[in-house]
Amino acid sequence: MTIAPEIRTTTGIVRGRWEDAVAVFRGIPYARTPFGPRRFAAPVPPRPWDGVRDAARFGPPVPQARYPMSSDCLTLNVWSPDLGAVGLPVMVWIHGGAYLEGTAANPHFDGATLARSGVVMVSMNYRTGAEGFAHIAGAPDNRGILDQAAALRWVRDNVAAFGGDPDTVTVFGQSAGAGCVAALLTMPGTAGLFRRAIAQSVPGTYFSTELAAAISAAIAARLGVRATAEELAPIPPRALIDATETIIATMPDRADSWGPMALTPTPFSPVVDGDLLPCAPWRALADGAARGIELLVGHTRDEYRLFNTLVGSEVTDEQVSTALARLAPASRDGGYRAAYPEATAGQLYEVVHSDWLFRMPSLHLAEAQHAGGGRGWNYELCWSFHRDQGASHSLDVLLVFGTLGVEQVRGHRSVSANAADELPGVSRRMRGDWRDFATTGEPGWAPYDSDTRATRVYTADPITCPYPEERSRRLWSEHRFDTLDLLTPE
Numbered sequence: 258m259t260i261a262p263e264i265r266t267t268t269g270i271v272r273g274r275w276e277d278a279v280a281v282f283r284g285i286p287y288a289r290t291p292f293g294p295r296r297f298a299a300p301v302p303p304r305p306w307d308g309v310r311d312a313a314r315f316g317p318p319v320p321q322a323r324y325p326m327s328s329d330c331l332t333l334n335v336w337s338p339d340l341g342a343v344g345l346p347v348m349v350w351i352h353g354g355a356y357l358e359g360t361a362a363n364p365h366f367d368g369a370t371l372a373r374s375g376v377v378m379v380s381m382n383y384r385t386g387a388e389g390f391a392h393i394a395g396a397p398d399n400r401g402i403l404d405q406a407a408a409l410r411w412v413r414d415n416v417a418a419f420g421g422d423p424d425t426v427t428v429f430g431q432s433a434g435a436g437c438v439a440a441l442l443t444m445p446g447t448a449g450l451f452r453r454a455i456a457q458s459v460p461g462t463y464f465s466t467e468l469a470a471a472i473s474a475a476i477a478a479r480l481g482v483r484a485t486a487e488e489l490a491p492i493p494p495r496a497l498i499d500a501t502e503t504i505i506a507t508m509p510d511r512a513d514s515w516g517p518m519a520l521t522p523t524p525f526s527p528v529v530d531g532d533l534l535p536c537a538p539w540r541a542l543a544d545g546a547a548r549g550i551e552l553l554v555g556h557t558r559d560e561y562r563l564f565n566t567l568v569g570s571e572v573t574d575e576q577v578s579t580a581l582a583r584l585a586p587a588s589r590d591g592g593y594r595a596a597y598p599e600a601t602a603g604q605l606y607e608v609v610h611s612d613w614l615f616r617m618p619s620l621h622l623a624e625a626q627h628a629g630g631g632r633g634w635n636y637e638l639c640w641s642f643h644r645d646q647g648a649s650h651s652l653d654v655l656l657v658f659g660t661l662g663v664e665q666v667r668g669h670r671s672v673s674a675n676a677a678d679e680l681p682g683v684s685r686r687m688r689g690d691w692r693d694f695a696t697t698g699e700p701g702w703a704p705y706d707s708d709t710r711a712t713r714v715y716t717a718d719p720i721t722c723p724y725p726e727e728r729s730r731r732l733w734s735e736h737r738f739d740t741l742d743l744l745t746p747e
Contacts, residue, residue: 262340266415269306273335274313279369280337280419284316287411288331288404291384292494297396297486300331300407315362319384320494322358322502333381333408334361335419336372342420346427346695349412349451350380351405353432353458353651355523356390357501370659374692377421381408387476387489387497390525392469395486398528402437402444409441409450427695429455431654432615433523435554436460439622440527440534442550443541453698454547455691456554457653461618461738462518462526463537468743469528471515475747476500476524514745517583521614522564529740539618539738542625551698552626553691555636555712556619558726559647561610568645572603580606584613586736596728608729615650616726617733623705634694635705636713637725640683642666642676656684656715657691679717686719 262280263272273282288300295301316332318324339345352359352366361380368378381404383389389401397403405428413423428451430438435456440463441447442454464472473484479500482488489497504524512519518526529537541547562568567576585592593605600608619635626633638656641648655661661684667677690713694700702721703711710724724730 263309264340264418266418268303270309271312272309276369278338279372280340281369282312282335282419284314284332284334285310285312286316286329286331287333287381287408290328291331291388291400291404292328296490297388297393297400299397299400299403302407315360316382318360318362319382320388320498321385322498324360326494330382331384331404331407333379333411334368335416336368336378337419337421338372338375338377339420344422344425345375345377345420346425346692347377347379347412347416347421347423348691348695349409349426349428350378351383351428351430351434351437352380353430353434354385356401356433356436356525357386357523359385359433365655365660366658367660368658371657371688371692374688376692376695377416377419379408379412379416381405383408386525387473387501388494390527391473391476391484392464392466392528393473393484393486393489397533398466398469398530399440399533402440402527403533405437405441406444406447406450409447413450424452425695426451427453427455429457429691431457431651432460435619436462436527439538442547442552443536443538444534446533451550453551453695454553455694456552456619456622458556458560458615458650459554459619459622460521460526461614462521463534463740464518464526464528465740465742466528466530468515468518468741471743471747472504472524476504479503511747512583514743514747516741516744517613518741520583526741537738537740539621539625542622542631543628545629545631547626548629548631550631551694552623552631552633553636553694553700554619554623554626554633555638555653556616557638557648557650557652559607559611559641560615560650561607562646563650565607565610567603567606572601572606574602577602577605580609585609586733588732592732596732612729612733616729617736618738620724620726620730621733621738624707627704627706632698633705634700634702634713635711635724636715638715639725640679640716642673642680643669644671644673653687653715656687659684659688675717683715683717683719687715
C-alpha cells in the first residue's frame with residue numbers, strides 16, 4: 258500500500274496522493290474566502306489549521322456561469338515528480354477564459370505530464386468576471402491578478418517543501434491568462450516573485466479606469482445599483498453574473514462608445530489604474546520594466562477561428578469593411594486588401610480579427626521586451642489536426658500539457674492526414690522547449706530581435722525562421738498597443 262504524501266506548509270500540513278509516480282496535492286488554500294466581509298477586497302493569507310488537511314480533490318471553482326456558488330474558492334494545486342528533490346524548476350499556470358470564467362480543475366490543465374518532464378507544476382483558481390476584474394469604487398482594481406500574486410507568494414514561501422526552487426519560478430498563461438502574465442510583468446508589487454514568464458496568445462485589451470467604470474456602471478445599472486463596493490456587496494454573485502451576461506449581449510451596439518473592445522467576447526480586462534498596474538505592458542516593457550525577466554511569447558496561426566461566428570457562412574464585403582475600419586491600423590498603402598490580394602472576404606475578416614486580438618499584441622510584446630533591453634523569444638504554432646479550425650486559439654495549451662490524445666485526434670470527423678502520427682512529436686517538442694526555458698532560460702532557439710525576428714514555428718517538423726506573418730507585421734509596424742479608453746460618454 259502506497260503511503261499518501263504529507264507536506265508541512267506555512268499554514269498547516271496537507272495530505273496528497275501518488276498518481277503514476279507524481280505526488281499531487283489539490284485544493285490547498287492560498288487566501289481566505291473573498292466573500293462576506295472580504296468581498297471585492299484584496300486577498301489575505303489563509304488562516305492556519307490544525308491536524309492534516311486532505312488535499313486529494315480540486316477546490317471549488319470561483320463563481321461563474323457554469324458552476325454553483327462556493328465561497329472557499331481561492332485554492333491552488335501542486336504536482337511534484339520528486340518530493341525529496343532540491344531545486345527543481347517551478348512552473349505556475351494561469352488559466353484563460355476571457356477574464357470571465359475558468360478553473361484549474363479543467364482536465365486539459367492536468368499538470369502530471371509536465372511534472373514528469375522534471376518540473377514542479379502549480380495551478381490556481383482566481384477571481385474572474387465582475388468579482389475579479391470589474392472597476393468598483395471602494396475596491397482595488399485587478400483583484401483577479403492580486404489573487405495570482407498571492408498564489409505566487411504562497412509558491413515563494415512553500416514550494417521548496419515540494420522539491421521546487423523558489424528562485425526558479427516561471428509563470429505561464431494563455432489568452433486571458435497571458436494577459437495576466439503580461440500585467441504581472443509590469444506590476445511593482447510582483448517584483449521577485451518569478452524569474453521567467455511565458456505568455457501564450459496575449460490579448461490586446463487593457464482598459465483605462467474611465468472605460469472600465471463605464472462598463473461596470475452598465476452592469477450595476479441592470480441590478481438597480483451603482484458600481485460601488487457598498488452597493489454591490491449585498492448582490493448575490495449569481496445575479497452579478499446574469500447582469501454581466503446581459504451586457505455582453507449588447508456590447509456590439511456600444512462600439513461607438515466603448516471602442517473595439519465591444520467586439521470581443523468579454524467586458525473585462527486588466528485595468529490600468531496607474532497604481533497596481535502603472536501602464537499597459539507594451540509601454541512598460543519597452544521602458545525596461547521586465548529587463549531582468551526572461552520572456553517567451555507567441556501565438557497560434559489561426560487565432561480567431563475558434564471565435565468566428567461567421568465560419569461556414571458567406572462574409573460580405575460590408576462586414577469586412579466594418580471590421581477593417583474598427584480594428585485595422587490606418588494605412589496609406591491599401592491596407593489588408595492590398596497586403597492579402599488573394600484572400601477571400603472571409604479570410605480577410607478572420608485575419609484582421611486574429612491580428613488585432615492576439616497575434617500582433619503577442620508579437621509587439623516580444624518587440625517591446627527587446628526594445629527595453631530584456632531577453633525574449635517568439636513562437637507561432639502552425640501545426641493543426643483539425644481541417645476546419647486549423648491552428649486555433651488554445652491548441653498550444655493542449656500540446657504543452659499533453660492532454661490531447663492520439664485517439665481523440667484520430668477519431669475526429671475533420672482530422673487532417675497524418676495528424677494522429679504527428680501529435681506526440683509536436684506535443685513533446687513544445688513541452689520540452691517550455692521545460693527547458695523554465696529550467697535554463699533558453700528554449701532552444703535564438704532570442705527575438707528587430708533584425709532577425711527569429712521565431713520558432715511549430716509544425717510537424719519545427720523550424721526557426723523570421724517571423725512568418727510578415728504582411729501583418731508590416732501593417733501593424735507603426736501601431737502602438739496601449740490602454741484602451743472610453744471613446745464617448747454614454
